[in-house]
Amino acid sequence: MTKTIECVLLIDDDVATNFYNKRVIDKHEKFKEIVIANSARKALFYLLESSLGKCKKPSIIFLDINMPGMNGWEFLQEYKELDETITHDIKLIMLTTSNSIDDYNKSLTYDLVNDFINKPLSGDLLDNLIETHYNVINNRKII
Amino acid sequence: MNAIFYRSNQFLKSTIKFILIVLVLLTSINTKAQEENNEQVKRLQRSIFIFTFAQQIQWENSESFNTFKIGVLGNDRTYIDLKGLSQKRKIQNKKVSVSRFNAVKDINDVQLLYVNKQLSFDIDYILSKISGKNILLISEDYNFNSSMINIVNVGNSFEYEINSELLKQENFKVANALKASAVSNSQKWKDLYQATEQSLNEVKKENEQKEKIIKTKEVLIKTKDEAINIQQEKISTQDSKLDTFKLKVSKQNQSINELGDLNLLQQKKFEEKLVLERKLNDTIKAQIKLANKQKEAIESSRLKIDEQTKYLKTQSLEIENNKLILKSKEEKIKRQQTINYLLGFLVLLTIIGGFLMYKNYRTEKKLATALDEKNKAIEENSKLIKAKNEELEQFAYIASHDLKEPLVTISGLITLLQEDYDPLLDETGKKTLEYISKSSDRMKDLVDALLDYSRLGKTKEHTEVNCNELVNTIKSDLANIIERTQSTLNINKLPIVEGSQVELRLLFQNLISNGIKFVKPGVKPIIEINCVKKNDDNDKSKSFWEFSIKDNGIGIAEKHKEKIFSIFQRLHSREEYEGTGIGLAHCKRIIEAHNGRIRLESEVGIGTTFYISIPA
Structure with a gap:
């Protein structure tokens, strides 16, 4: 009983990372559409647009922490301010190189953050995510 | 010879004759x-x-x-x-x-x-x-x-x-x-003379007789005359000498006259002096008058003195009495004096004591202020060091994080390449991709190790850690490798210590892993873990736990004993023994964060024992 994920929003400033992540997600049969925002601001803008029906609303977001301009944490501050109608059915996954315990603990303070995973993204990780967030609901696994 | 005879020769001759006659007469009559x-x-x-x-x-x-x-x-x-x-x-x-x-x-x-x-x-x-x-x-x-x-x-x-x-x-x-x-009368006087004349005549007759004898003697005298003549000549020469002498005498007379003139002058002076003397006399008289007056004054003062001596006598009596009183008082004073000296000495002592105490207080105060200042400086320094450390850790974290990110992407991309394009590559291409992948993995490990190292000791959350449980957990975590290497872990009773669970786990895991890893090929690792309680040598009230992790590995040479605790220090090639070379550095950092120490005893080819001390 698996569900197909219609739209993925990738928020990362690094083109190579986006390229790699897109490739990994593309290869996975459960993900249909991928939208890439190379800055946190663009991502916010996209989310607002999608709420107006101008574009497809993502059901899962992969958020990088370390970004120029607005970083992951600052994005989360803005994201929190968005209308619940937008955010309530979106899974927000922190996808970062950091394996810092501090970063992880900080992520826990945001209710809207659903998971915290380390790069690089892989098919296994995606499998794991679907299993965690779409079949067994509210079971957050500590890495 | 008498000088008067020199006057004239004739007179002289006759006189001498006369004398001679008289002499002869006198001698003859006897x-x-x-x-x-x-x-x-x-x-x-x-x-x-x-x-x-x-x-x-x-x-x-x-x-x-x-x-x-x-x-x-x-x-x-x-x-x-x-x-x-x-x-x-x-x-x-x-x-x-x-x-x-x-x-x-x-x-x-x-x-x-x-x-x-x-x-x-x-x-x-x-x-x-x-x-x-x-x-x-x-x-x-x-x-x-x-x-x-x-x-x-x-x-x-x-x-x-x-x-x-x-x-x-x-x-x-x-x-x-x-x-x-x-x-x-005069007649009588004449008679007297005639009587004497008669006796004189008788004498004359006698004399005539005697003259005859004299004549004979005259011859003798003549001869003597000649001798006298010779002497006369001598006398004449002396006469001339006398004349010259007379001249001298006249000259001296002249000088005597001059002296007389001088005498006159001096007489005049003498007269003047007389006048002066008279004046002096007058003054002396005046002085005598004055002296008389003074005598009177002296007399009156003598009377006064007499009175005063009487008065003095009475006073001396009084003084005598006073002396007695004084003596008694002096004794009292002496006693008082000794008491005073003692008191003075006491006061001096207290002053000195006070001074010393004050000085001591001052120096202590100074020292205290100095200490305060130093403490402040140390505090500031420690704050500064803390800030610097935090800055450094932040730097290490950010640097390693930023290094890691592209690395992760690289290894991901390589995986993609290997998965999707493997059939298109020849053997060299495949090998190249494999090396790139391994290198980036190793780099990722290094960066991770660095990140870990920068984070270690930061944890302030200390809990009671049961070391036996901890080691057992590690044993089960490493079950695969233990089984593969056929290792033996002998774990004795370990205490419960205060510390960071995570860090202590990493510590023991590193040491056990090392014990399993660094053995000669074909040797089955045997690891023994013990712990004893010891007293601090410096402070008897303090005690500590000393853990020992003993292996039968390759051992560590004496010269490498310190070096192995440094970050990224490796003694062997990766082909012999894999690893980043950060394990023992981590251990040292962790144990120091727990106020403990780590040391080792090792014999090359026989084994190594690591000693870890943690305050009890």
């Missing part, structure tokens, strides 16, 4: 000794005569003198004779004194004057001088009636004549007895 005796008798006779005259004559003023004074005129031996007699006899019941006068004018204050004609004094001059002075003149051998009483030498005796008129004039009274035996 009456020298008898004559001497006669002379002495005559001298005594003369004195007796004089004394008898004085006794027989009355002085008008006989009551006005107590002593009968006899004067002798000229240098006459009679003076001695009279003096001798005066010792034995008195005149008119009065003591007799005899004096001598050299000149007629000196005659004064005598009752009787004796003069001999031999001394050639002018009798009239004498008489005029003594006239009216009650002086009886007794002369010898002067002419008849020329003196008052004149005595004449007749043979071996004396006759005398008295000038009655003159004696009357001078108010002398002559006793009759004296008048009777005196030669009374």
Whole structure:
């Protein structure tokens, strides 16, 4: 009983990372559409647009922490301010190189953050995510 | 020879002849000794005569003198004779004194004057001088009636004549007895001379006889004349010498005259001095007056002094009393003084003590302030160090994070390449991709290790950690590798310590992993974990746990004992023993964060024991 994920929003400033992540997600049969925002601001803008029906609303977001301009944490501050109608059915996954315990603990303070995973993204990780967030609901696994 | 004989030769000759004759006569008669005796008798006779005259004559003023004074005129031996007699006899019941006068004018204050004609004094001059002075003149051998009483030498005796008129004039009274035996007139006087002439003629006859003898002797004398002539010549030369001498004398006379002039001058000066002396006299008189006045003043002050001495006496009595009182008081004072000294000493001691205490306090205060300042500085420094450390850790974290990100992408992309394009690559391409993948994986491990290292010790959350449980967890985590290497883990009883669970787990895991990893190929690792409680050597109240992790591995050489605890230090190639080389660095950092120590004992080829101490 698996569900197909219609739209993925990738928020990362690094083109190579986006390229790699897109490739990994593309290869996975459960993900249909991928939208890439190379800055946190663009991502916010996209989310607002999608709420107006101008574009497809993502059901899962992969958020990088370390970004120029607005970083992951600052994005989360803005994201929190968005209308619940937008955010309530979106899974927000922190996808970062950091394996810092501090970063992880900080992520826990945001209710809207659903998971915290380390790069690089892989098919296994995606499998794991679907299993965690779409079949067994509210079971957050500590890495 | 006498000087007078030099005057004329003729006179000299005759005189010498005469003397010689006399000499011959005297020697021939040989009456020298008898004559001497006669002379002495005559001298005594003369004195007796004089004394008898004085006794027989009355002085008008006989009551006005107590002593009968006899004067002798000229240098006459009679003076001695009279003096001798005066010792034995008195005149008119009065003591007799005899004096001598050299000149007629000196005659004064005598009752009787004796003069001999031999001394050639002018009798009239004498008489005029003594006239009216009650002086009886007794002369010898002067002419008849020329003196008052004149005595004449007749043979071996004396006759005398008295000038009655003159004696009357001078108010002398002559006793009759004296008048009777005196030669009374000039006829008698002549008879006296004729008697002596007869005896003289007899002597002349004798002399004629003797002349014959003399004539014979004249011949002898003639010869002597010649000798005398020779001497006369000598005398004439001496005469000339005398003449020159006379010249000198005249010159000296001149100089004497000059000296006389000088004398005059000095006399004038003397007169001036006299004037001065008079003035001096005046001043002396004035001073005497002044002295007299001062005498009076002194007298009055003496009186005052007397009064004051009385007053002083009373005061000295008082002083004596006061002294007694003072003595008693002094004793009291002395006692007081000793007490005072003691008190002073005590005060001094307290002052010194106080001073020392104050000084001590000051130094302590200074030290305290210094310590405070240092503490502050240390605090600031530690704050600074803390900030720096945090900064450094932040830097290490950010740097490693940023390094890791592209690395992750690389390894991901390689995986994609290997998965999707593997059939398109030949063997070299595949090998290359494999190396790239491994290298980036290793780099990722290094960056991770670095990140871990920067994070270690940051954890402040310390809990009670059961070491046995901890090690068992590790054992189960490493179950695969333990099984694969056929390792044996002997774990004895371990304590519960206070610390970071995560970090202590990493510590033990690293050490156990090392023990399993660093063995010679084919050797089955045996690891033994023990723990004992020990006391601190420096502080007995403190104790600590000492864990020992012993293996049978390859061992560590002595020279590497320190080096192995440094970050990324490896002793072997990755092909021999894989790993990042950060394991022991992590261990050291963790144990130091727990206020503990890590050391090792090792023997190459036999095994290593790591000792970990953690405060109990």
